[in-house]
Amino acid sequence: MTIRIDRRKFLMGSSALLAAGAAGVSPSFAQSDALRLLFWGGQDRADRTYAVSDMFTEASGVSMEPEFLSWSDYWPKLATQTAGGNAPDIVQMDYRYIVEYASRNAIAPLDEFVGGPLKLDSFDQDQLDGGKVGGQLFGISLGANSVATLVNTDAFAEVGIDAPTNAWTYDDIMEMAEAFNSANIRGGMKVMSDGSYTEPMLHNWLRQRGKELYTPEGKLAFDEDDAIEWYTMWDKLRKAGACVSAEDQALDSGPLETTMIVLGKSALMPSNSNQLVAYQTIVQDDLNMIGYPRAAAGSGGGHYRKPSMFFSVGGSSANKEKAAEFLNFFISNPEAAKVLGVERGIPCLPSTREVVAPTLDEKGQIALNFVANLGDLLGALPPPPPPSAGEIDASLIRTLGQEVGFGAKSPEQAGRDLVSGANDILSRS
Incomplete structure (x- = not known):
């Protein structure tokens, strides 16, 4: 989301x-x-x-x-x-x-x-x-x-390429980006919004790799190498113009009206399945919905049916x-x-x-x-996150993603800070 x-x-x-x-x-x-x-x-x-x-x-x-x-x-x-x-x-x-x-x-x-x-x-x-x-x-x-990706199908038709399906991967984002950047539709619409500080997207990516955000005991379930790889992947996408700029993503202040797909900044955006109806009421273009991208072709199990x-x-x-x-x-x-x-x-x-x-x-x-x-x-429902998960999401995952986006921190530093900061918050809760 x-x-x-x-x-x-x-x-x-x-x-x-x-x-x-x-x-x-x-x-x-x-x-x-x-x-x-x-x-x-x-x-x-x-x-x-x-x-x-x-x-x-x-x-x-x-x-x-x-x-x-x-x-x-x-x-x-x-x-x-x-x-x-x-x-x-x-x-x-x-x-x-x-x-x-x-x-x-x-x-x-x-x-x-x-x-x-x-x-x-x-x-x-x-x-x-x-x-x-x-x-x-x-x-x-x-x-x-379930988590889902909203798809502006009209934008893909305008670019002249097929919209992605549930089979798409993170590597496919770069290929689609080349077509969007060449077509330069709607003042430079990008193919993807910036998901680097979207906690559900990080969680989904980890689950496809056999890991979780948190253990059933409320401990961190991933390490620095995972976090660094996550920020590095998005840094490459951002620098290649595959996702929106940090400046554009910063316009998203919470209400649906400020999100990238509503503002016309991107054709794809992580969301939730129940939000398609609400988004379509405020977007004139036709919207569809697919899963989150796969970490690699054939990988799965990252989604779950969540209340x-x-x-x-x-x-x-x-x-x-x-x-x-x-x-x-x-x-x-x-x-x-x-x-x-x-x-x-x-x-x-x-x-x-x-x-x-x-x-x-x-x-x-x-x-x-x-x-x-x-x-x-589809994978199994994970255990409820620990009480401090909200603080980790707001003050670390989101903030560090923004800091990498604006060049204030390297992916390596952000990855280390995410793990050390999350462990510190969990130890105090």
Whole structure:
């Protein structure tokens, strides 16, 4: 995903969450009967979520107060509200952060509601397991998805070459770049955005090589040689004009509207399968979706079906049972399912999938079929990342990629700094 977290904002939010854990999360000082819902996303997701919130209010009589922010603004606000004992009743949660929030009691276990307000008998087991921390259920998956590469098919047609397929490799990027640079379409569109500081892309590349970002025990699972090779590969792509310049990539400030494929800076961009629908609403060119590039021809196993995001209940909420009722409505109500579609991923209840499938437009069908047919790209779901993984992503992986891009550090120095810095952060967590 090419969304970026501003380092200062992330660390501010992380500190606030730490303070909440140290002090103990107390009940909110301003409780009301309305359920407060906080989530990240673009306008398309907001429109769908607000509509379903209204449907729940009509069905239950429970008032809803939903609010959405961009990814980069979401986490500092959630952490700050959590530290102040004023967390929302329902929060959108990411696989990356669920361990951290659960371990600090910032979100509540949901087991007591299963079989009551929460009906999960036929819920996909892998998605249910993905929301567990220490054997307790802390998040309800809102859809299964996978990392993916968005493809501007119109741009490839304009250049006069075939768009890549799931068989493409990192070496193919350089070959396609020659065609794009020669054609010089749209003021110099590059074939690829800069994925060097995209954590999911690094993780996928490592998995294809038989490694992971982290061990099940929360230790670093790769070494300096891996990190140096990663930054060196992207440095070569950047210098050859195969990916966008560091200056252009820096325009990506978080919202979908600032990403390289929306700005017309690149024809390929790492993303997630559930985001195709949202991107197509704001891009006039036709978009398609393929997997991440292969580390080498025939290599696979880097992808996995990940909970795209969860809904969790705030640890300080005084309305936990009502919040659980909303979660159940969100994932299982047939009319809600038709509104939500696959914007958050492939639904995890078979009954919901049956309702949604006939209603999907072309892009929704592409997303569903992509996740269902990953083939040899598919590997096992990795363990949840350690609590400090968010800080490593924001303050190291992203920052070091930018520093190499702007020439402030060599790939060799960045590789060493990534490993030493990550080990230091993990040792303090």
